[in-house]
Amino acid sequence: MSDIVVPGFASSELIAELAKVFDGMGDAERAKLIKQVNGVFQFVIKNSEGKEETYTIDAKKEGKVTRGKGSVKADAILSLKDGDFVDLANGKLNGQKAYMSGKLKVKGQIMLAMKLDNVFKAIKPAAKL
Amino acid sequence: MAFQGGDASCSTGANPMSQMLKQFSQDRSLQRDRFEGSAQGSAGPSSMRTARQEFHDDGMVNEFFEREQQLRPQQRPGPGRPFEMSDLHRELDAVRVGGWANEFQQAGPRLREISSEEEAAMEKAFQESRTAAGPTMNASVWRNEFMNHPETVHMNPQQLEAFDQAFEKHFDWAGEFAMNQDNKGKGKIVELDGNNAQWEDQFAAFDAKPTETDEEIARKVEEAAAAQDPKLFDQFENVWQDIRDQMANEGEGPEDWEEEFGNFSNNPAVYKPDLGEYVFEVVNPYMDHGDPMAEGLRLINEGGSLSEAALAFEAVVQRTPQNSEAWMHLGNAQAQNEKEEPAIRALEKAVEVDPQNFSAMMSLAVSYTNESYDHAAYQTLERWMGAKYPELVSSNMPAPATPFELHSRVTDLFLTAARQAPEGQQMDPDVQVGLGVLFYGSGDLDKAVDCFFAALKGRPDDYLLWNRLGATLANSGRSEEAIDAYHKALELCPSFVRARYNLGVSCINIGCYKEAAEHLLTALSMHKRGVDNEEGVNVSSNLWEMLRKTFVMMNREDLANQAKAGFDINQLRGEFEF
Numbered sequence: 001m002s003d004i005v006v007p008g009f010a011s012s013e014l015i016a017e018l019a020k021v022f023d024g025m026g027d028a029e030r031a032k033l034i035k036q037v038n039g040v041f042q043f044v045i046k047n048s049e050g051k052e053e054t055y056t057i058d059a060k061k062e063g064k065v066t067r068g069k070g071s072v073k074a075d076a077i078l079s080l081k082d083g084d085f086v087d088l089a090n091g092k093l094n095g096q097k098a099y100m101s102g103k104l105k106v107k108g109q110i111m112l113a114m115k116l117d118n119v120f121k122a123i124k125p126a127a128k129l
Numbered sequence: 130m131a132f133q134g135g136d137a138s139c140s141t142g143a144n145p146m147s148q149m150l151k152q153f154s155q156d157r158s159l160q161r162d163r164f165e166g167s168a169q170g171s172a173g174p175s176s177m178r179t180a181r182q183e184f185h186d187d188g189m190v191n192e193f194f195e196r197e198q199q200l201r202p203q204q205r206p207g208p209g210r211p212f213e214m215s216d217l218h219r220e221l222d223a224v225r226v227g228g229w230a231n232e233f234q235q236a237g238p239r240l241r242e243i244s245s246e247e248e249a250a251m252e253k254a255f256q257e258s259r260t261a262a263g264p265t266m267n268a269s270v271w272r273n274e275f276m277n278h279p280e281t282v283h284m285n286p287q288q289l290e291a292f293d294q295a296f297e298k299h300f301d302w303a304g305e306f307a308m309n310q311d312n313k314g315k316g317k318i319v320e321l322d323g324n325n326a327q328w329e330d331q332f333a334a335f336d337a338k339p340t341e342t343d344e345e346i347a348r349k350v351e352e353a354a355a356a357q358d359p360k361l362f363d364q365f366e367n368v369w370q371d372i373r374d375q376m377a378n379e380g381e382g383p384e385d386w387e388e389e390f391g392n393f394s395n396n397p398a399v400y401k402p403d404l405g406e407y408v409f410e411v412v413n414p415y416m417d418h419g420d421p422m423a424e425g426l427r428l429i430n431e432g433g434s435l436s437e438a439a440l441a442f443e444a445v446v447q448r449t450p451q452n453s454e455a456w457m458h459l460g461n462a463q464a465q466n467e468k469e470e471p472a473i474r475a476l477e478k479a480v481e482v483d484p485q486n487f488s489a490m491m492s493l494a495v496s497y498t499n500e501s502y503d504h505a506a507y508q509t510l511e512r513w514m515g516a517k518y519p520e521l522v523s524s525n526m527p528a529p530a531t532p533f534e535l536h537s538r539v540t541d542l543f544l545t546a547a548r549q550a551p552e553g554q555q556m557d558p559d560v561q562v563g564l565g566v567l568f569y570g571s572g573d574l575d576k577a578v579d580c581f582f583a584a585l586k587g588r589p590d591d592y593l594l595w596n597r598l599g600a601t602l603a604n605s606g607r608s609e610e611a612i613d614a615y616h617k618a619l620e621l622c623p624s625f626v627r628a629r630y631n632l633g634v635s636c637i638n639i640g641c642y643k644e645a646a647e648h649l650l651t652a653l654s655m656h657k658r659g660v661d662n663e664e665g666v667n668v669s670s671n672l673w674e675m676l677r678k679t680f681v682m683m684n685r686e687d688l689a690n691q692a693k694a695g696f697d698i699n700q701l702r703g704e705f706e707f
Binding site for chain 1: 467469495498499500501503504531533536566569570571572596597599600601603604605606611627630631634635637638670671674675677678681693
């Protein structure tokens with residue numbers, strides 16, 4: 001987990017938080033998330049200095065977060081800037097808006113981009129309509 | 130409404146809905162132009178194919194422009210319509226194509242024969258078209274939209290490229306013409322020659338022998354286009370390149386796309402949850418009841434136990450499975466009782482039995498949204514529209530390519546319905562709820578808040594609406610206002626478990642963990658029914674998980690480990706008040 005945080009990447013801290021949440025999940029909770037999302041996301045994040053970091057969020061097999069490409073093949077590769085990832089994770093930007101405005105580029109299953117909000121909700125509990 | 134103060138959107142005192150509508154009328158116009166125009170264009174990939182073949186023919190240029198005129202029957206007056214080229218079309222129609230280029234050269238400055246007024250109007254139109262063509266988003270969105278059209282997958286890359294160059298032509302025209310406009314006043318013939326040469330090349334390419342391949346034509350056009358306006362072209366190229374890359378990376382290439390989008394349009398259910406059949410409680414005292422339906426409704430109306438009401442309705446549907454209303458009441462009771470999955474199963478059944486039960490559809494759309502089945506939610510809202518406002522829905526809509534497009538389409542429908550009756554008694558609060566759900570789904574939480582406020586004007590005692598407002602406020606970070614809304618909901622219906630759950634969530638978000646635990650425990654205690662404290666088959670996993678999270682935040686691992694279904698919460702009565 002400590003290897004997730006990378007200096008110069010604000011997103012890495014959020015991803016580390018996500019990893020913590022995933023690890024702390026109860027079995028039922030993890031199973032539910034996997035059922036709802038059923039996808040492996042690979043995030044390619046570019047920071048303001050032009051450097052890139054890759055993270056894999058597996059919400060399909062094991063329900064965990066790793067740095068780098070991960071052992072499971074990604075269903076969708078998402079590319080975005082460091083700042084945009086932070087907004088996405090905080091709920092300031094949602095998957096749909098990010099994609100439509102071009103801030104988020106998706107290779108692979110585009111539809112999975114809609115499930116991103118599910119993943120991030122795990123960090124912050126959501127109220128029910 | 131005590132908490133209305135801080136909310137800027139309500140502060141004018143005007144009808145918040147009309148305010149919200151104003152936001153919309155501005156927002157959408159440019160996009161609409163784009164989408165309408167482009168929808169026309171993309172609606173006919175077959176017509177594009179024909180166009181491609183006719184590039185080999187003499188009448189090619191005319192055909193293309195004539196088709197453009199046909200595809201755009203709505204000719205709005207004035208410069209509002211960027212591609213309003215009817216004057217120019219008329220000019221060109223008069224020119225026979227065979228040696229189009231030669232004719233043009235000989236006939237000299239035909240374009241100059243247009244009156245200066247028309248010229249000015251056209252120039253303005255083209256300037257606008259240049260600005261409109263500017264924003265990458267619109268073009269790339271259109272690109273994506275077209276690429277996602279189910280028919281596209283049947284085109285091979287060459288055809289796609291041909292389409293590409295046809296698409297280019299629109300903007301080429303704008304570029305070409307603007308350049309000509311700029312050059313007026315100078316030695317006309319000379320200038321025209323200069324431009325003419327490029328045009329000649331372009332159209333000579335099309336005049337070429339039929340043996341020339343599409344790719345060669347496309348390449349020539351691309352080169353000519355690139356020369357004229359490289360920046361615009363680059364934008365398209367980038368988007369296009371992304372798409373090509375994607376196709377290349379897909380391994381099996383176009384077939385993967387086809388499968389994915391084929392799945393999507395042939396089997397829209399792929400994005401609906403497959404929760405299976407409703408699971409009934411085994412122990413149900415209402416099975417022998419004389420009139421469980423009346424009893425269930427009484428419990429709901431008097432704010433009695435939701436768990437009991439659910440049992441009563443379960444008895445009804447087990448006896449009469451074709452009773453859509455009973456299924457709907459069951460679904461609503463379960464949702465309010467914070468048991469979303471049983472709610473979805475019951476509501477789906479209600480709609481299955483009666484496809485016109487629009488009340489059930491609205492509840493179902495909300496439940497889908499809560500569980501993040503956004504696409505299913507939008508589909509259900511569209512069905513709601515078709516059931517309640519059939520006059521607004523046209524019967525032969527093509528299957529939408531992406532959930533994003535579906536969202537736009539359904540939002541437009543709801544906005545139209547909302548505009549029909551903006552003020553007073555005729556306003557349909559359900560239209561507002563639908564809009565609220567749509568904005569919530571796309572992340573426009575402020576607009577969603579406005580919608581729920583508007584709905585509440587029509588139904589101030591609707592505790593469900595107060596909860597929805599609260600949840601939207603909470604999810605946009607306005608926890609204090611959310612808490613006020615939840616208290617209002619609970620005042621109206623103290624047994625409203627979901628509102629209590631939400632209250633717990635908001636308390637967690639502001640760091641009041643003990644209070645959160647107390648709210649959640651209160652909610653859980655309402656699930657206990659009968660004498661034996663059994664929770665039954667359908668358990669609220671949400672409530673238990675949130676309670677567990679709360680204990681973790683309180684650093685009470687001992688309690689966190691125990692917080693799951695089956696645990697006797699009475700043990701905690703000493704430490705927590707509930």
